[in-house]
Amino acid sequence: MFSCNNSIPQPLTFVLAGILGLESFHGWFSVPFFLVFIITVIGNTTILCIIWVEKSLHEPMFLLLAMLSVVDLSLVSVTVPRMLAVFWMNAKEISFNACLTQMFFIPSFYVMESGILLTMAFDRFVAIWHPLRYTTILTKNVLVKMAMAVLARAVAVLTPAPILAKRLERFQTHIIAYSYCAYMAVVQIACGDISDHIIYGLMVIVASVGFDLFFISLSYGLILHAVFQIPSWEARGKALSTCGSHLCVIALFYSPVVFSVLAQILGYRMAPHLQIITDNLYFLVPPMINPLIYGARTKQMREWVLWILRCQRN
Template identity: 50%
Template sequence: MPQQHKWSGSNGTGSDPSVFFLMGIPGLESLHLWISIPFCSMFTLILLGNYTLLYVIKTEPSLHKPMFYFLAMLAVVDLLLSVTTMPKILSIFWFNSREISFNACLVQMFFLHSFSIMQSAVLLAMAFDRYVAICNPLRYATILTNSVIAKIGLAALARAVLLMLPLPFLLRRLPFCQSHVISHCYCEHMAVVKLACANTRFSNVYGIIVTLFIMGLDLIFIFLSYVKILRAVLRLASKDEQLKALGTCGSHLCAILVVYTPVVLTSTIHRFGCHVAPHVHILLANLYLLFPPMMNPIVYGVKTKQIRDRVLLLFRGKSF
């Protein structure tokens, strides 16, 4: 293959800083074709699940409510997050297409991290939705109007873009005079920064601060929302009312676990797992990208009766 010849001939080094090579999964190159099977299966489930979710929410008038609007935002973000990386990853596994231009790499990195930040913001918005629904049910319709929901969506987008926009410009200023081989399946920020032959302290610190700022603040506000929700639920008279109120939060709590567990696991191993094999780091990083977008439609489809009923009707070929 032409890519193989260029890859082996240059060994990922040279004077052309505009071309980089994605290694895929280091140490498991011979198994790329087999690894592509679960990756492709998960990607197919992501596309099918999230498109189905969006179709059901759009076509069913009874789902035109704030909770489902936020769920639709989450489905869109999950789709975009997957589409940003998976086509290139599969092309590496199937066709050994490792080459990527530096500009394309920066664009992929920008969108990848931006959509990750938006995913966290939407989960925070969904926690706010549950807080208002349980703690201020009589004002729910007046607080979460369509206008407010649209503003929340735009704020999530603006926050992601403003925080991530400096990263590509910071990286463009760095010289890449040695290896052009990125030890990853996609252009992740730290994997690209490690290739620079200059002082990268500012880029490192900026990336860490943004990660802690986003994850820290969002998780704190989500936690505070659920503390207030739990207090409100415990004030309810009967056990049935308490269980019903908590039941409306079940899907969102599962989504939080699905999204943040791989993030925490990946970050912990990346920071402290010095003796963990590189391919384990990369597989976990890919799990973070694939698992939440695949599981979110399943979680909401199983635990939300309105969605479950409409999906069953859809696949039985009946009209809504």
């Protein structure tokens, strides 16, 4: 623990500790992080290429999937290279301004992904409740507006983060116990009253993840209500199967957040290194698994992937 008795002024550079307490194992941790990065890039790039080439996939569900892949690629691109630099080259120093930039972009892409999952839930809602009007409701113009709304919300919600962090004048230490610049990690080593920063952090969670999770739950509640009104079991199964991939992605994306919030409410405190690893999973696992889920569960994607594999063998 650090003390404010010997506080320091706002430093020009911070030091990223990586995984605090497990510094000697950084080389081992770098292997799964690197593999996650490679699999994520290959998987999401494949998804984007398939959707780009196959004109029949230029429909709302797949265009939203393309948006998700773009955000996933962006998310891992602003996190993993910095982590690997810490683990491989011991490049732990990061300038204050670079730290502010990272603390804006990383959560911004996370909030964007949450927003896209909400739009995908709306897509499934329209497909189940208004199948005959699906293409007239979810036009490309509407999709563009939804994408712009997702982007605008992320920018509006996360812009205050670097501004508020810039106003922090004195710190207990210049060492950040993470492998990237997280807003609350920087706030927690600051001196003085940080209650405003904590309130802001909670507001970000409520205005993004909390808002999205509520309306996703509402959408699927209405979807299930509509599905179970269908008399045919075969038709019910077909309707539910169209939502299967999205439900898997939602469970994967929100589970760590829900677990973390519940742990804090119940007073359970994880060891610092476990907390850091869990926080890393927020940003690393969903972008890797998303293309695998959609590739395995979506017929059109599965057929294209099998065709690509056959071509490589020949």
